[in-house]
Amino acid sequence: xxxxxxxxxxxxxxxxxxxxxxxxxxxxxxxxxxxxxxxxxxxxxxxxxxxxxxxxxxxxxxxxxxxxxxxxxxxxxxxxxxxxxxxxxxxxxxxxxxxxxxxxxxxxxxxxxxxxxxxxxxxxxxxxxxxxxxxxxxxxxxxxxxxxxxxxxxxxxxxxxxxxxxxxxxxxxxxxxxxxxxxxxxxxxxxxxxxxxxxxxxxxxxxxxxxxxxxxxxxxxxxxxxxxxxxxxxxxxxxxxxxxxxxxxxxxxxxxxxxxxxxxxxxxxxxxxxxxxxxxxxxxxxxxxxxxxxxxxxxxxxxxxxxxxxxxxxxxxxxxxxxxxxxxxxxxxxxxxxxxxxxxxxxxxxxxxxxxxxxxxxxxxxxxxxxxxxxxxxxxxxxxxxxxxxxxxxxxxxxxxxxxxxxxxxxxxxxxxxxxxxxxxxxxxxxxxxxxxxxxxxxxxxxxxxxxxxxxxxxxxxxxxxxxxxxxxxxxxxxxxxxxxxxxxxxxxxxxxxxxxx
Amino acid sequence: xxxxxxxxxxxxxxxxxxxxxxxxxxxxxxxxxxxxxxxxxxxxxxxxxxxxxxxxxxxxxxxxxxxxxxxxxxxxxxxxxxxxxxxxxxxxxxxxxxxxxxxxxxxxxxxxxxxxxxxxxxxxxxxxxxxxxxxxxxxxxxxxxxxxxxxxxxxxxxxxxxxxxxxxxxxxxxxxxxxxxxxxxxxxxxxxxxxxxxxxxxxxxxxxxxxxxxxxxxxxxxxxxxxxxxxxxxxxxxxxxxxxxxxxxxxxxxxxxx
Numbered sequence: 001x002x003x004x005x006x007x008x009x010x011x012x013x014x015x016x017x018x019x020x021x022x023x024x025x026x027x028x029x030x031x032x033x034x035x036x037x038x039x040x041x042x043x044x045x046x047x048x049x050x051x052x053x054x055x056x057x058x059x060x061x062x063x064x065x066x067x068x069x070x071x072x073x074x075x076x077x078x079x080x081x082x083x084x085x086x087x088x089x090x091x092x093x094x095x096x097x098x099x100x101x102x103x104x105x106x107x108x109x110x111x112x113x114x115x116x117x118x119x120x121x122x123x124x125x126x127x128x129x130x131x132x133x134x135x136x137x138x139x140x141x142x143x144x145x146x147x148x149x150x151x152x153x154x155x156x157x158x159x160x161x162x163x164x165x166x167x168x169x170x171x172x173x174x175x176x177x178x179x180x181x182x183x184x185x186x187x188x189x190x191x192x193x194x195x196x197x198x199x200x201x202x203x204x205x206x207x208x209x210x211x212x213x214x215x216x217x218x219x220x221x222x223x224x225x226x227x228x229x230x231x232x233x234x235x236x237x238x239x240x241x242x243x244x245x246x247x248x249x250x251x252x253x254x255x256x257x258x259x260x261x262x263x264x265x266x267x268x269x270x271x272x273x274x275x276x277x278x279x280x281x282x283x284x285x286x287x288x289x290x291x292x293x294x295x296x297x298x299x300x301x302x303x304x305x306x307x308x309x310x311x312x313x314x315x316x317x318x319x320x321x322x323x324x325x326x327x328x329x330x331x332x333x334x335x336x337x338x339x340x341x342x343x344x345x346x347x348x349x350x351x352x353x354x355x356x357x358x359x360x361x362x363x364x365x366x367x368x369x370x371x372x373x374x375x376x377x378x379x380x381x382x383x384x385x386x387x388x389x390x391x392x393x394x395x396x397x398x399x400x401x402x403x404x405x406x407x408x409x410x411x412x413x414x415x416x417x418x419x420x421x422x423x424x425x426x427x428x429x430x431x432x433x434x435x436x437x438x439x440x441x442x443x444x445x446x447x448x449x450x451x452x453x454x455x456x457x458x459x460x461x462x463x464x465x466x467x468x469x470x471x472x473x474x475x476x477x478x479x480x481x482x483x484x485x486x487x488x489x490x491x492x493x494x495x496x497x498x499x500x501x502x
Numbered sequence: 503x504x505x506x507x508x509x510x511x512x513x514x515x516x517x518x519x520x521x522x523x524x525x526x527x528x529x530x531x532x533x534x535x536x537x538x539x540x541x542x543x544x545x546x547x548x549x550x551x552x553x554x555x556x557x558x559x560x561x562x563x564x565x566x567x568x569x570x571x572x573x574x575x576x577x578x579x580x581x582x583x584x585x586x587x588x589x590x591x592x593x594x595x596x597x598x599x600x601x602x603x604x605x606x607x608x609x610x611x612x613x614x615x616x617x618x619x620x621x622x623x624x625x626x627x628x629x630x631x632x633x634x635x636x637x638x639x640x641x642x643x644x645x646x647x648x649x650x651x652x653x654x655x656x657x658x659x660x661x662x663x664x665x666x667x668x669x670x671x672x673x674x675x676x677x678x679x680x681x682x683x684x685x686x687x688x689x690x691x692x693x694x695x696x697x698x699x700x701x702x703x704x705x706x707x708x709x710x711x712x713x714x715x716x717x718x719x720x721x722x723x724x725x726x727x728x729x730x731x732x733x734x735x736x737x738x739x740x741x742x743x744x745x746x747x748x749x750x751x752x753x754x755x756x757x758x759x760x
Contacts, residue, residue, distance in 0.1 A: 071725055075732035093674040095697070100675045106642050107747075109758055111734040114743025121733060156725070159718075162654065162676065163646045165726050165757075320737045335737055414616035425619045428628075469743050 065146055071156070073146040077126040077137050078172055080322075081285070082315040086118045086167035086202040088280030089224050099161065099168075099200030101224065101280075106167045114469065119170035119204055120160055124148055124185055128174030132231070132242040134290050136322045137174045147176075150189035154197045161201050168202030168224070169193065175244075179210040187215060190222040202280070207257070209249040216253050217277075220260050225280040225312070228253050230305070233298045237291030240327055251309075257282045258310050281312035288343060289319035289336040290328060294366035299346055299357045306350060316343045337470055342368040349374055352406050353399045376402045376461055379439060380454050386439045387446065391420050402461075403436030423447050434464055503552070505538045506531075510558040510596060512543040514588045517596045518565035520558045521603055527556070536604045541596035568603075576606050576614060583615040586637075587629035589663040598625035633662035640668050643752045646681060647723075648716040654681035655713060657755050665692050669700045684708070723757045730758045 087105030107116035125147035131139045153171070160166045171189065176182045186205060193199045207216055207228040220226060228250055232238045235247040257278055264277035284305060288298065302314040318340035321331035346368065349355040353375070360374050369377045379386065379402050388397055390412060398409040408430045415421060415429065422442050427433050437447040438457045450456070508527065510520030520541045528539060549555065573581045587599050601622035606614030617623045646654040654676070665685045669692040672681065683692040694700040753759040
């Protein structure tokens, strides 16, 4: 076999001695029907059937592929997945095994498209029995296929992590045979990574809708974050573009994970060493621009997911045309990056600025303003609430002032406890005064003589050109990473806590 | 009005000794206010009129006394901010920190570093933010390479002397590894031995060209480069954004940009 890892040459990290019980997890290609039988306790390996291994399915992957080829194919296949965050959990090292996690998450590099590389983002396999119209790995596409073995993934993760290339593993997969079979492969990999290689870094796993709930439960104890893709904002869109997926089967595992997390927290309160179930929470993503939903619909869906499913993040992925299909926008259509950018800005307003979707959009006003960011737009529609006195306004109101972010608002609240602030100290604190000056007073005075008038302020705000993470000419829209949140929580909330009021 | 400037060594201990001496100096000379005393980390190019310059000898015992007082009276959060400011590369850090300490200790204010309307706190904040940012960048962009002995080696080039803050992060993360981080700008080594405490070392003879890398090192570097190339979406290529997120100055020491 041309496989360098299996020949042992590439192995830099020695896995711990594999106990007899653990080694049977190695057996792959088990028929899923057997593995999901009965109620296995967490962590116990699946029943093995070594004799059957390799005979069950004819994978198109040829064993002559090198690790390098596989990595290229399976990274390329995973790149349209948006979530690459390593945030949400603080786990110190145990002084023995490799790895820890920082709540803020750490980005280790940035690829040529400006998106962060935080995790080793790969598919277990890009074989897929589904035929989702928008997906590059769909069954009807003729693309090179490959499948990693659990050992290959473990070796890559350990060695990349050790060199500080990555913060952990992001493992997704095409649907091999059926969802449960695929998730069983993923389970084996994670089991090995955690218990044989003793990896304590971050792991993010995709949940495939339709998987046996018991498998989801078991994987939940091995991973830090799990995400089930919503794929498209509405059930109609899903039906049109992803005929093998159904809204209900997507929401079921989401609910299961949510309940699992809640139950885990309760158990943790009772028993300090209870195993953690998806401790970094769950996230999801949807494709924007492949189906004709409005921003209002999309944001309402997102809000519902935050409120009802306890999501940590909802990701929006501007549609990139990879397949020719009559149900899809033409491949030449520019990716709606500005729209994606506005959605992320609004998403931020929901999560950190205490806005509700109904304040930003409505039935009449279905889409975001292209020229102004959602917060400025809101402020201009609500001039009656301004100007805001910096030394007296509460934290919630400070957050609503254009030009004041979470960090600045926190600093203002802390600083004004011991004395009044003036415009000069505001600038040094980090407030963007050229935007904020129309909306604030310091000690009763405005910075300059300005009119509190919508047209006047709009003109002035537009004159200073919003900084966008891509070129303005609409043809070369680029990815935003302003919000690609390596620094999700701690970055915004400092080491300590969110200040509720001033 | 006569002013006094104490010149101390450009190190955490040096500046803390300077703070100690400044308090002593004020008492000895019967000076009414701390406002006329300043600290500097080097001799100014042009001396000012009506200003008396004094040299301060670094004294570890005195520095430790100040450290203990600060940690006790101002709390660990403020002490962390102050020590981050002390490792920054700015000229006025010593003076800013000194006056912040005076303000904090004078009023027993544990939240002294939040009072950003005060000029000295403001300057301390700026220093601490700069080194804190670089610390974050180094946690992200540092790259280890495996030597033949199995030891990991990384080279960094920093503006601020953040190596002492960087070591605990990697010691916690890689307890079972022997690793060395070499800070080129200060010629300092951070050393960590498997399952042992880490320490800093200075003044060793070192020639990077004599390092021998392990057999698999080149292969993993190639794999990672390949990974970084494949993960980018062609339709969204955006070098400007990449540059914003990952400034050029970090790239010479990163495998994927070599």
